[in-house]
Amino acid sequence: MKAFATLLDRLTYTPSRNGKLTLMRNYFRATPDPDRGFALAALTDGLPISFPLRRVLADIGESRFDPELFRLSRHDVGDTAETVALIWPVTQAGADAPRLSDVVAAVSAAGRGGHAALLTQWLDRLDATGRWALLKFLSGAPRVGVSARLAKQAVADAFGQGVDDIEELWHGLAPPYLQLFDWLEQKSERPSMSATPIFRPLMLAHALEDAEWAGLDLQDFAAEWKWDGIRIQAAAKGGVTRLFSRTGDDIGGAFPELLDHFKFDAILDGELLVVRDGAVAPFADLQQRLNRKSVTRAMMVKYPVHVRFYDALEIGGEDLRGLSFTDRRKRLEAWHQEFGPPHSDLSAVLSFDSKDALKLRWEATREEGIEGLMLKRRDSPYLAGRPKGHWYKWKRAALTADCVMLYAQKGAGKRSSFYSDYTFGAWAEKDGVRTLVPVGKAYSGFTDDELAQLDRFVRQNTIERFGPVRSVTPKLVLEVAFDAVQESARHKSGIAMRFPRVSRIRWDKPAAEADTLETLKALISAAR
Amino acid sequence: MPVQPPFESWLRPDGSGLYCVPGDFHIDPHAAVPRAVITHGHSDHARPGHGAVLATADTLEIMKLRLGQGAGDSLQPLDYGEALKVRDVTVRLVPAGHILGSAQVVIEYQGQRAVISGDYKRHADPTCEAYELVPCDLFITEATFGLPIYRHEPDTGEVAKLIASLKDFPERTHQVGVYGLGKCQRLIALLRQAGFDRPVYLHGALRSMTDYYLARGFALGPVPSVSDTKEKLAGEIVLSPPSALGDRWSRRFADPLAGFASGWMRIRGRVRQRGVELPLIISDHCDWPELLQTIAETGAREVWVTHGREDALVHEVSKMGVKARALALVGREDEAE
Ligand SMILES: [Zn+2]
Ligand SMILES: [Zn+2]
Numbered sequence: 001m002k003a004f005a006t007l008l009d010r011l012t013y014t015p016s017r018n019g020k021l022t023l024m025r026n027y028f029r030a031t032p033d034p035d036r037g038f039a040l041a042a043l044t045d046g047l048p049i050s051f052p053l054r055r056v057l058a059d060i061g062e063s064r065f066d067p068e069l070f071r072l073s074r075h076d077v078g079d080t081a082e083t084v085a086l087i088w089p090v091t092q093a094g095a096d097a098p099r100l101s102d103v104v105a106a107v108s109a110a111g112r113g114g115h116a117a118l119l120t121q122w123l124d125r126l127d128a129t130g131r132w133a134l135l136k137f138l139s140g141a142p143r144v145g146v147s148a149r150l151a152k153q154a155v156a157d158a159f160g161q162g163v164d165d166i167e168e169l170w171h172g173l174a175p176p177y178l179q180l181f182d183w184l185e186q187k188s189e190r191p192s193m194s195a196t197p198i199f200r201p202l203m204l205a206h207a208l209e210d211a212e213w214a215g216l217d218l219q220d221f222a223a224e225w226k227w228d229g230i231r232i233q234a235a236a237k238g239g240v241t242r243l244f245s246r247t248g249d250d251i252g253g254a255f256p257e258l259l260d261h262f263k264f265d266a267i268l269d270g271e272l273l274v275v276r277d278g279a280v281a282p283f284a285d286l287q288q289r290l291n292r293k294s295v296t297r298a299m300m301v302k303y304p305v306h307v308r309f310y311d312a313l314e315i316g317g318e319d320l321r322g323l324s325f326t327d328r329r330k331r332l333e334a335w336h337q338e339f340g341p342p343h344s345d346l347s348a349v350l351s352f353d354s355k356d357a358l359k360l361r362w363e364a365t366r367e368e369g370i371e372g373l374m375l376k377r378r379d380s381p382y383l384a385g386r387p388k389g390h391w392y393k394w395k396r397a398a399l400t401a402d403c404v405m406l407y408a409q410k411g412a413g414k415r416s417s418f419y420s421d422y423t424f425g426a427w428a429e430k431d432g433v434r435t436l437v438p439v440g441k442a443y444s445g446f447t448d449d450e451l452a453q454l455d456r457f458v459r460q461n462t463i464e465r466f467g468p469v470r471s472v473t474p475k476l477v478l479e480v481a482f483d484a485v486q487e488s489a490r491h492k493s494g495i496a497m498r499f500p501r502v503s504r505i506r507w508d509k510p511a512a513e514a515d516t517l518e519t520l521k522a523l524i525s526a527a528r
Numbered sequence: 529m530p531v532q533p534p535f536e537s538w539l540r541p542d543g544s545g546l547y548c549v550p551g552d553f554h555i556d557p558h559a560a561v562p563r564a565v566i567t568h569g570h571s572d573h574a575r576p577g578h579g580a581v582l583a584t585a586d587t588l589e590i591m592k593l594r595l596g597q598g599a600g601d602s603l604q605p606l607d608y609g610e611a612l613k614v615r616d617v618t619v620r621l622v623p624a625g626h627i628l629g630s631a632q633v634v635i636e637y638q639g640q641r642a643v644i645s646g647d648y649k650r651h652a653d654p655t656c657e658a659y660e661l662v663p664c665d666l667f668i669t670e671a672t673f674g675l676p677i678y679r680h681e682p683d684t685g686e687v688a689k690l691i692a693s694l695k696d697f698p699e700r701t702h703q704v705g706v707y708g709l710g711k712c713q714r715l716i717a718l719l720r721q722a723g724f725d726r727p728v729y730l731h732g733a734l735r736s737m738t739d740y741y742l743a744r745g746f747a748l749g750p751v752p753s754v755s756d757t758k759e760k761l762a763g764e765i766v767l768s769p770p771s772a773l774g775d776r777w778s779r780r781f782a783d784p785l786a787g788f789a790s791g792w793m794r795i796r797g798r799v800r801q802r803g804v805e806l807p808l809i810i811s812d813h814c815d816w817p818e819l820l821q822t823i824a825e826t827g828a829r830e831v832w833v834t835h836g837r838e839d840a841l842v843h844e845v846s847k848m849g850v851k852a853r854a855l856a857l858v859g860r861e862d863e864a865e
Contacts, residue, residue, distance in 0.1 A: 010693075012796070013805045019785075022696055065676075066847075072840045073677040078797050086677035086794065127681060128794070414783060416774045416803055467801045 001097040001126065003031050004039050005133035011144040015412030020146055024154030035100040037176025040155060042137055044148035048175055049107045051138040056115045057084055081139070085131035088123050095125040101176065103137065149247040159184035164201040164384055167248040171235075172196040197235035199248040200267055200313050200321070201384035205374060205391035213394070216355075216375070222325060223350040223358060225365075226372035226393055227308055228283050229273035230290070234307060236264045237317075243272075254292045257300055258307065261341040265316050268332070270309035271347065273369060280369025283498070284486040309336065310347040313382055321382040328382065362394070371483075372396050398481040399523055400503055401426065401515045404436055405476045408458040409469045411443065418451055419458040419470065422502070424478055426493075428517040436474050437517055439493045445481065445501030454505065477506035477514050485523040495520055535666045535830060538617075538637050541855050546644065546668070546834070548635060550616035553582070555633050555644050558857070565619065567646025568630035569594065569709055582606055582614075584621055586629025586744070590709065593736055608657065624648035625659030626812050627710030628741065634662055642666040643826065644834075649811070650818040651680065654717040655710070655746055667828035668855070671836035672813040672865060673791055680791060680815045686808040687718045690765070690787060693806055698763040701781035702806070705770035705788040707865070708734045710812050712767055713741045715789050716748045718810075719765070729754045729761060731768035731777070754780075774803050791815070791865050813865060820844065 007027045014020050024043070028036050041047045057080060061070060065087060077083040106118055119138070123131050136142040149163070152170065156163040161184060172193040173180050182188040232251075233244040241262045243252035252259050255272075274281040274289065281303070288303050289295065312332040313321050320328050329349065336346055352358035362373050372395040380390040403424035411420035421443040425436035446454065461473040481503035488496035495517070538549045545557035553563040560577030567573055567583075569590030574583075576598030581588065585605040592599045606612055608631065612619050621631035626647040633644040643664040650659050673680075694702060706712040712734050719728060727750040730738060738751055754766060762782035772778060773786045788804045791811025799807045814822065823831055823845055831845050831852045838854035845852040 006689075010806075013799060013807065015805070019697065019805075026696060066844075068843055069676050069840055072837070073675050076675055076837075077677060077795055082796055083677060086679075089676075090679070128679070132796075410774060410803060416784075416786065417776060417778050468803055 001100060001103075001130055001134065003027060004035065004100055004137070005126075005130040007039070008133045008136055008142055008144050009129050011146055015145075015416070016414070017150065019413070020150060021154050021157060024146070024151060025158040028155050028158040033178055033181055034176035037178060037181065038100040038104050040151060040177055041175035042142050043144075043146050043151035045141050046148075046175060047104075047137070047140055049104055049138075050140065051107050052115060053081070053135065053138050056119055057081060057135075059116050060084070060120060081135040082132060084123075085135055086128055088128075088131055090127075091124045097126050097130055098122050098134075100137070103134070104175075107138070147247070148249050152248075155180075155184070167199050167201055169193055169198065170248060171198045171242055171244075171250060195238060197237040197240055197242045197267070199233060199235065199242075199244045201248075202231065202233065202246060202269065203311075203382050203384060203391060204386040205376075205393040206386060206388065208375065208392040208394040212392070213359075216392075218352070218355050218358065218375075220377055220379070221375040221392075222329070222378055223352065224310060224347050224374045224376070225350070225370045226374045226395070227271040227273060227280065227347065228369050228371035229271040229280070229286055229308075231269075232272040232307060233267065233269055233313075234258075234262055234309075235267045236262055238265075239263065251290075254289060254295055255305055256295065258305060258343055261343055262307075264339050264341065266312060266335065266339075267314040268307075268309050269311035269313060270307045270344075273306050273308060274303050275306035276304060280367075282369075282486060283484070284488070284496075305343065307344045308347045309344060311382065323381065324379045325376050325382075326378045395483070398483060398503070399485070400479055400481045401520055401523075402477050402506060402509060402513070403439060403480050404474045404511045404514045405457075405472055405478055406436060406438055406474055407469055407471050408454075415451075418455045420451055420455070422454070422478065424480060425474070426515050426517045426520055428493075436511075436514075437493045439491075439495060439517065439520060440480065440482070440497040440500040442478070442480055442500045442502050445503055446505070450502075450505060475511045477509040477511055478502050479504035479506055485520055487524055493517060493520075495524065532638060532640055535640070535642065539635070539642055539666070539668075541857060545857060546855070548617060550637055551614045551619065551635065553614065556646065564600070565633050566591070567624065567633060567644070568627055570627070570647065573646060580604065582612075582619070584608065584629045584631050587631070589740065590629060590737070593740060594709075622662055623657035623660045625650060625653060625656060628656045628713070628744070630656060632660075632662065634664070640665045642668065643828075644668040645670055645822075647672070647813055648822075649814050650822065651683065651811075653714055653812070654721065655714045655741065661822070661825050663825075663827050665828060666830050666832065667823060667826045668832045668834060669819065669823065669841075670813065671819065671833045671838055671841040673811065673815050674819060674833070674837035674841035676816045676840075678791065678794060678815045679817060680794075680811045681809055683718055683810050684722065686789070686810050687715070687722045687724075690719075690806065690808060691722060691724060693785065693787075694763060694765070697785055700783045700785045701761045701764060701766055703766045703768055703773060703778055703781060703784045703786055704806070704808065705773045705786070705790075705802075705804075706734070706767050707790075708769060709737050711789055711810065713738055713746065713748065714812070715767065715808075715810065716751060717746065720747065720749050724765075725749060726764060727752050729757070729764060729766040731766070731772055733769050733772075734767055770802070811865060820848075823850065824848065 010023050073087050074083045152166045153163045156166050179191040183190050231246045235242045241259050242250050245251050274285040285303050312328050315335050375392040377390045403426050405422050406425045407423040408419035409421040423438050423441045425438045427434050428437045458472055462470045464471045480500050482497040482500040484498045486496050544559040544561050546555045553565055554561045555565045556567055556573040557564055562579040564578040565582045569587050574591050576595045578600045580602045581600035582604045588603045588605055606621050618636040620634040624630040624632045624646050635642045641664040643662050647670050648659055716728050730751055730753055760782040778784045785805050787806035789808040789810040792798045793807035793809045831850055833841050833854045834857045842852040842854050
């Protein structure tokens with residue numbers, strides 16, 4: 001527990017990806033089985049236990065602590081679990097801390113009434129960091145700024161393997177991942193995964209530059225629309241269906257209607273969309289269905305999901321990845337003709353007479369749900385990663401708006417001494433008074449030199465400080481590029497930008513001439 | 529037994545701070561006064577501009593370093609334990625264990641004894657004299673960490689964390705924020721105790737105070753100035769004032785990793801707010817159990833709380849059957865611990 005507690009503690013405060021990798025790598029190398037496997041499960045959101053933490057903490061809190069002192073303490077700390085971890089009196093300093101594997105075993109075996117007693121005796125045997133980490137662990141999802149992918153990357157790095165190799169095995173393994181670590185430490189063969197649906201690393205596209213477009217011979221390429229949803233891999237075998245995100249996270253739980261219908265023996269590549277009456281809904285609708293552990297009937301009706309398939313990696317147990325795009329496409333079409341489940345269709349291959357005709361058609365398209373154009377080399381096999389020269393994506397040119405910097409915040413890692421995250425606003429008129437309303441936040445798009453200039457501007461024009469945030473005199477115009485504008489009830493401005501970044505610093509432009517909220521709102525439909 | 533006057537009749541807060549009526553002096557006043565007794569050299573206790581100042585020799589030297597002419601018109605040193613008659617009262621200074629020179633002020637008047645703790649801690653500290661318990665009738669205590677969530681873990685463990693991080697990240701400069709008087713020198717001494725013998729680099733603002741500790745004979749090992757090297761100091765420890773963390777000054781270092789040595793680092797929200805990667809919970813104040821232990825051990829029948837988390841401490845001390853009240857003295861900045 002001590003090593004795990006130290007790891008979680010350091011991870012929460014380490015902003016940089018490399019720093020996190022280092023900490024996890026050292027942990028996985030130094031910690032024995034099965035504890036490291038349960039730590040890996042916690043970091044990948046896959047702990048096989050459920051513990052009614054909130055209820056148990058409330059029960060314990062009332063009986064153990066002076067309510068007035070607890071209230072004052074809670075006020076200083078701001079978080080109940082952390083308050084309990086800190087306020088817990090030291091009773092058995094020097095006692096053996098419980099091991100993660102003991103905790104998992106005891107929680108699995110405990111009946112409903114036994115939870116409070118278990119937690120109490122563990123807390124008695126831990127120091128403050130240990131108590132905090134235990135509560136994080138029992139909450140099921142520690143949330144220490146580590147994605148499942150990053151944790152797997154650390155395991156791969158620790159033992160000199162590729163992360164894609166681990167991804168391929170991942171969904172056939174279960175905590176505490178003894179088979180995995182045995183293989184990584186070369187104590188056993190690579191585990192065999194033939195009987196379960198597992199994730200295959202995806203083939204990704206390169207962004208197409210205008211110059212490259214001129215050089216492409218379109219005879220060699222198939223064209224498809226680039227759909228504005230999220231990439232998904234549907235893997236089904238032996239009655240089990242899994243839906244994987246681009247990074248191999250199993251997100252099927254949020255889409256029971258797809259799991260119900262996708263009963264086939266294949267691994268398919270496609271786009272997850274919300275589709276109503278055959279029309280793709282805006283990305284914001286799909287967002288309503290993402291990042292949920294469970295979903296209500298009403299959500300399923302209001303935001304009906306759909307998968308538009310465009311490639312097949314495996315059908316009927318046969319690995320198709322070595323075949324050309326053209327051959328895989330034929331197999332996909334034949335399969336879908338016969339077995340295509342509800343909530344699915346195929347992404348059409350576009351026909352075009354000439355390169356210019358394709359370009360014209362693409363530029364004229366304002367259809368909902370189309371984000372750009374995909375070009376796929378007809379004779380390319382399905383290659384994991386982002387190989388050069390095979391698949392291209394051609395995104396619609398970004399939209400831009402001139403906005404005014406309002407707040408700045410320090411960045412993380414190498415940027416921790418720079419004000420590098422900017423909140424910017426647009427003009428809105430209310431009762432005849434023009435004010436700047438925050439419309440978005442950007443932290444990329446500028447060069448290191450420009451960052452230094454922006455940082456200087458922030459320091460010289462600070463009005464107020466709130467912790468790491470500064471408000472600045474609203475006089476610097478930033479040209480902000482973004483992919484789309486969406487309606488948003490969560491933002492005060494009523495809009496949200498997709499992927500905003502700083503495209504130019506307009507030192508020359510007076511703030512009064514920046515764009516208005518009205519103009520931005522008009523883009524909600526125009527972008528489509 | 530003769531009737532004893534209530535404490536408030538001879539010791540009470542006025543517009544400038546805590547005032548001793550029969551001795552005609554203030555203790556740690558926040559405004560300039562004619563006569564002051566100063567517990568220790570931190571800026572929220574030792575203010576400039578007083579007339580006569582009574583304190584330990586170390587505190588007076590520290591005040592001269594910090595305030596120059598402002599240290600006071602006439603400075604009178606008093607050794608620990610030595611009794612001094614001041615008008616109708618007797619004054620003694622007793623080690624408080626907070627920083628070099630820090631003292632509790634013991635005042636005796638008409639058979640009653642009041643102890644003003646100043647800032648204090650019970651935890652051992654290689655850079656100052658250990659706290660000395662003085663039984664008393666009235667104990668006037670600070671309460672910077674006066675909540676049960678504040679329990680300082682052993683400082684050896686915190687220093688081990690810093691040394692372990694140097695192993696994890698040998699390519700990064702470990703820049704640790706410390707307050708310049710006390711914490712800085714204590715951390716260096718703790719590093720030396722832990723066997724760390726590399727140089728510990730100092731920001732210019734920490735120079736003069738550290739030199740004073742060196743002149744007083746504390747073995748702090750090599751403590752060069754950052755300004756004397758052109759190196760990026762990867763894998764080295766650099767100490768700086770907290771305000772220099774994540775500041776432009778730190779850009780000279782190799783991918784600086786920000787640490788901060790303070791009792792406040794126990795609270796995660798505060799660590800995040802400061803953008804600290806390596807929090808070190810090292811405090812020069814009592815934690816909650818030490819506050820309660822000290823109050824009980826003094827045997828005081830009345831306790832006054834000067835600054836910090838007064839509400840909680842008054843609440844708990846009242847439960848112990850001891851009369852307690854909050855003084856709410858202005859001008860204390862123990863947020864800056
Ligand atoms: Zn102090
Ligand atoms: Zn103080």
